Amino acid sequence: MSSHNQQPDADIALRVKAIESLLIEKGIIDPAAIDTIIDAYEHRIGPHNGARIVAKAWVDSEFKQRLLADGTSAIAEMNLTGFSSEHMVVVENTPEVHNLIVCTLCSCYPWAILGLPPTWYKSFAYRSRAVIDPRGVLREFGLEIPEEVAVRVWDSNADLRYLVLPERPVGTETMTESELASLVTRNAMIGTAKVQLPSSPHEQAA
Template identity: 85%
Template sequence: MSSAHEHPKADIALRVKAIESLLVEKGIVEPAALDTIIDAYEHRIGPHSGARIVAKAWTDPAFKQRLLADGTGAIAELGLTGFSSEHMVVVENTPAVHNLIVCTLCSCYPWAILGLPPTWYKSFAYRSRAVIDPRSVLQEFGLEISEQVEVRVWDSNADLRYLVLPERPAGTEGMTEEQLSVLVTRNAMIGTAKVDSPKSERVASEAAP
């Protein structure tokens, strides 16, 4: 799925640079304003905000209980509510249930929690097939879900957004919230991936050319 709907990073970077140059040249946007926007999404808005929520839920049972009961209220405790993330429901992955998030009508997405939505999330192919045949869609992301595990699909809308609380991977028992948050990816919080254990990441890193 991702390969069918994502442009190569180099191509995207060139397009962004061209648009940026044109906007500045036409006097529509000031370079300083662009730098501020980029800094905001890199350091204050984005998947790392969602990762903080997940890591705290993994290490604080009381917070996790509040998060699953009232996602909006619990997330507000961390000061992370914002644009397109005012009303949140958090659904938990377990050994028996795997959750997947989609927006079939358009591409409603919790920007303040997960940052900019990926291209594939907005594509018609994902929006239609995620509901009809979620297991096949997950397979295209490289995620095999056992037939014994229930797959639940949650459809976001203009009034309500969803966030997946992934399963905490093995081998992370002694890790801090900060260390755990580094492991959590945007895709895991949408449901198209699982969070790898530190051992899995290390093996992948060592195997890379």
């Protein structure tokens, strides 16, 4: 989303530095908290959390049932709930149904499960078109959804956050839970990709 109206980075950086120093001086923010927050999202919280949930659901059918019936408590069993994932709904992709998550009003996203959202999820292009033309949007990600498959779009406008349980790829029957988790990509858990085997001709998106 480049635009000639954007402020140059150096100006913004200076402005942010000024605000930061004032807020510390006034005792409104604590620099140690700032470091903790940045470190958590840069190093600890990310799509690997969601991938663990998906892999567990693939190998443990009772867990999968609990996950689909009440995402919040099933994810709490794994200690993976957290900020912006307090109330979770998990929706399952099947040969008949393809789910896609969006937030048209801002960029609501399950932070504790998938980390902070990628630029494309926050983009005006995605927020505007995912609801009116989900199949066109998916095509932009290289995903052609057959006409007979129903596309369900979930607009996370309120306090519930959504996670897609992607289909387990064929040929993974002998893989362990952690090997399965390593196949699960962020985009597959938002619904803009399918989970692929590493040998698959279609490269996995990040």
